[in-house]
Amino acid sequence: MPRRVVVITGGSSGIGRATAMRLARDGAAVVLCARRADRLEAAAGAVRAAGGQALGIVADVTRPEDIDRLIASTVEQFGPIDVMMCNAGFGIAGAIDDIRPDQMQRLVDVNYMGTYHAIRAVLPDFRRRNRGHIIVVSSIVGKRGVPYMGAYAATKFAQTGLVECLRAEVAGSGIHVTAVFPVSTESEFFDVMSRETGTAVTRHGPRQDAAVVAERIVRAIDRPVPEVFPHAWSRGLVWLNTAAPGMCDRFVKRFGRKPMK
Secondary structure (H helix, E strand, O other): OOOOEEEEEOOOOHHHHHHHHHHHOOOOEEEEEEOOHHHHHHHHHHHHHOOOEEEEEEOOOOOHHHHHHHHHHHHHHHOOOOEEEEOOOOOOOOOHHHOOHHHHHHHHHHHHHHHHHHHHHHHHHHHHHOOEEEEEEOOHHHOOOOOOOHHHHHHHHHHHHHHHHHHHHOOOOOEEEEEEOOOEEEOOHHHHHHHHHOOOEOOOOOEEEHHHHHHHHHHHHHOOOOEEOOOOOHHHHHHHHHHOHHHHHHHHHHHOOOEOO
């Protein structure tokens, strides 16, 4: 039997894949969800090669029926789910008045509604068993926005609000809820952002490897905490914003993800 059963949306690359690889070392059964079948199978194969059990399921997080199928297939293959990791998401850069309504809607559908669908699907069983762990991979811009990332940050703030409310709802039970706030990671995130934005996007500020974020996530699975800040200095940005938001406005201008003309 696997040590634990973990479902990861957006599991074919970046933080999702890195977390699956780290969990493989612990003998976990990992179910990866993504839309690209080839990338998904490659990630699942890598997890199996690293010693874990893995299943890749092609699914779109914006479709509730796909998420219901994901949950049912996981339970059929491995048994009850221990951890639901909501990681699927992407970014678009631009000034607020440059973001088209259809772009904003797609960000909401994937980043926020995708998280909502996953939580809503798994939570009834967690409540019935009085156990389970929901992990939502947000972003540091879900705590403090930066220039030209307003549309993306809005969806990440929405995730944070959802997590905080849910965490209070299940407080005192056997259900844990954790929000993760990474800084920019070395992954294909910026390539996707440039493609979705329609032009190259400048990159400034601190970065970290997805494997570092994965290590902190697995640590939180072993010892649940409400929030995880994988980068050492990112929590300080939240404190600065609380104490001196105007000063923080000036500080974060250097980190704006401005599209190149």
